């Protein structure tokens with residue numbers, strides 16, 4: 144567990160972030176999402192506490208926001224038993240409106256199932272009504288999406304091709320890249336305040352509006368309100384704008 148204090152002035156409150164399986168499920172820089180949220184909480188004047196949850200460990204006493212990252216198929220197999228130990232708790236949190244961001248491998252495990260390219264069926268929690276099938280050809284490259292949190296940029300690298308069930312909302316619409324399956328222009332999935340997405344990057348540092356959406360919901364759960372501070376996001380905005388102009392120009 145790591146804690147930090149807000150710089151200057153009394154803390155506006157403590158927000159507990161739980162990062163699921165940082166050893167097995169945190170490739171392509173996804174740990175950066177946890178760091179980005181902890182830093183932004185500090186800059187907004189809150190006190191972040193980050194809990195790294197490992198398989199077999201007791202569940203943290205407090206949780207206001209959950210993060211999960213990508214991983215190899217073998218990493219997904221290693222976390223599965225622990226994930227199902229906490230299935231009822233995670234489903235209840237989701238239904239109660241806890242904000243969660245599940246990237247790539249963890250997105251797949253928050254769906255109904257992932258059938259890997261070698262034929263292994265990994266059941267998921269079913270929080271997101273999506274099903275994933277592995278392919279020999281991976282979907283790799285930069286992505287631009289339109290989402291409810293605005294334009295989002297990131298980078299995808301997955302063998303899994305994901306299909307949304309009827310009525311399941313995507314996270315976004317693909318403007319550049321493959322998204323869930325390279326065919327229907329959907330990317331990710333969302334229900335309540337749970338977002339599943341294939342976007343690495345890590346995705347949050349270059350998409351501060353998405354980060355602050357998650358933090359607003361988490362801080363409101365933790366403290367009863369959200370009082371954002373002034374943050375200079377000019378570098379993040381430049382990185383974001385550069386990826387959009389490079390991919391969508393012409």
Ligand code: GLN
Nearest residue numbers: 213214216247248302303
């Ligand atoms: N192993 C999964 C796949 O290849 C997830 C990959 C990832 O998390 N980047 O589809």
